[in-house]
Amino acid sequence: MNNPIQFISDHKEQLLQTYQELHALAEPSWEEKKTSRYLQDKLSAAGLQIKTYPDHYGFIAEIPGEKESVIALRADMDALVQEVDGVVKANHSCGHDGHSTMALYAALALQNSKATLQHTIRFIFQPAEEKAEGALQMMKEGVLENVLFLGGVHVRPHTEVPYGKSAPVILHGSSATLTGVITGTPAHAARPEEGNNPIEAASLLIQALKQIRLQGNKKYSIKMTELHGGETSNSIPESARFTLDVRAEANETMVALLAKAQYIIESTAKLTETNIACEQIGYSPAATENSVAVRMAQHAIGSVLGRENVAGPCISQGAEDFHFYTWKTPHIPATMIGLGCDLKPGLHHPQMTFNTDALVYGTKILIELVMKADQELEENIL
Structure with missing residues (x-):
């Protein structure tokens, strides 16, 4: 058997070149055509089995094992759309190009090793994480069928996980987006008593x-992040539209927060004699920590970086649609590793950069994670 960890060391330059090529492709959610094709070509050329889907660019690649039960790794492929140096374009400022690179080379290394694997190894290349829609779509496609374990990875800001260390779990919070329209009564601004101002x-x-x-x-927040109403200075508008950003550290906190918000919206409409129509247009669940998965991630990080470089849980105020997998299928041990990589100034910043050497040890950690899960997990212990 060839050593898959050595494979990564031997192919470091190719791995980093792949990252640069994926970084240059940068496609928005649901439009990851070139990115998907690029990854599929490399995986199929190495002999992995590919399954695609007719309605989007997500796909899976598999290395057959002795059993049909599956150890899975997930990577996201899409980029943000944002203004960069005055130009609005797709931009990889969340590290998904790095995540795809690591999953790709973990697959290539394990395939090259010709190791006897107990379980089938499935690599899930997911679209549309930035819209919090891709994980749900991939679950509809059945990508969690026969899965005993699910792993993932995300690059982390230097303030969360230092370079040279990695966290065995990222504890993202839950997020939701509400949009609404407040409808009042228009009037001339000189006669406000004849109207009912939705902005007020x-x-x-x-x-x-x-x-x-x-x-x-548990921490939480709810705030209005958009408010638009009126077109002239001398008229009371008929309507105003708004957006609420809602965050909670735990799923049960989010449920309570949304219930409170709905009550307040209804009460405000009654108090102001307006109509407030509000709907939820986005949601991501909070992470749930699984002790089995975290223990395996700790082992994988320690094997690659040394036990002293296993960081504690990474607490993030952001959201991540990976947690739909754990929310919908809590019986599957799953964890997302937080990769320390000296990322600055922060995720989603248009000028985000990180030390790409971290992709090398990040890939090795993923390989160790898969091999540990393959050795330990059996259907009868879950």
């Missing part, structure tokens, strides 16, 4: 939302 209703809504208090010690 929005101001009351903002203040009421700020007064929300929940029991417990």
Whole structure:
């Protein structure tokens, strides 16, 4: 058997070149055509079995094992759309190009090793993470069929996980987006008593939302991030539209927070005699920590970087649609590793950069994680 870890050391330059090529492709959610084709070509050329889907560019690649049960790794492929140096374009400022690179080379190394694997190894290349839609779509496609373990990885800011270290779990919070329209009564600004100003209703809504208090010690926030109403200075508008950003450290906190928000929206509409129509247009669940998966990730990180470089859990105020997998299938041990890589100034910043040498040890950690899960997990212990 060829050593898959040595394979990564021997192919470091090719791995880093692959990252640069994927970085240059940068395609938005649901439009990852070139990225998907690039990855499929390399995987199929190495002999992996590829399965694609008719309605999107997500796919899976597999290395058959002695059993049909599956050890899976997930990587996301899409880029953000944002303004970079005055130009709005697709831009890899969240590291998905790095995640795809690591999953790709973990697959190539394991395939090259010709190791006897107990389980089938499945690599899930997912679209549309940035829209929090890709994981749900891939689950509809059945990518978790027969899965006993699911792993993932995400590059982390230097303030969360230092370079040379990795965290065995990222504890993202839950997030939701609500959009609404407040409808009042238009009038001339000189005769405000004849109208009902939706912007004033929005101001009351903002203040009421700020007064929300929940029991417990879990963090949460709800704030209005968009408000648009009116076109002229001398008219009271008929309507105003708004967006609420909602965050919670735990899923149960999010449920309580959304219930409070709905009550306040209804109360504000009644108080101001307006109509407030509000709907939820986005949601990501919080992470759930699985002790089996975390223990395996700790082993993998320690094997590659040394036990002293196993960081504690990475607490993130952001969201990640990987957690749909764990939320919908809590019986599957799963974890997302936080890769220390000296990432600055931060995720989603248009000028985000990180030390790409971390991709080398990140890939080795993924290989160790897969091999540990393959050796330990059996259907009867889950």
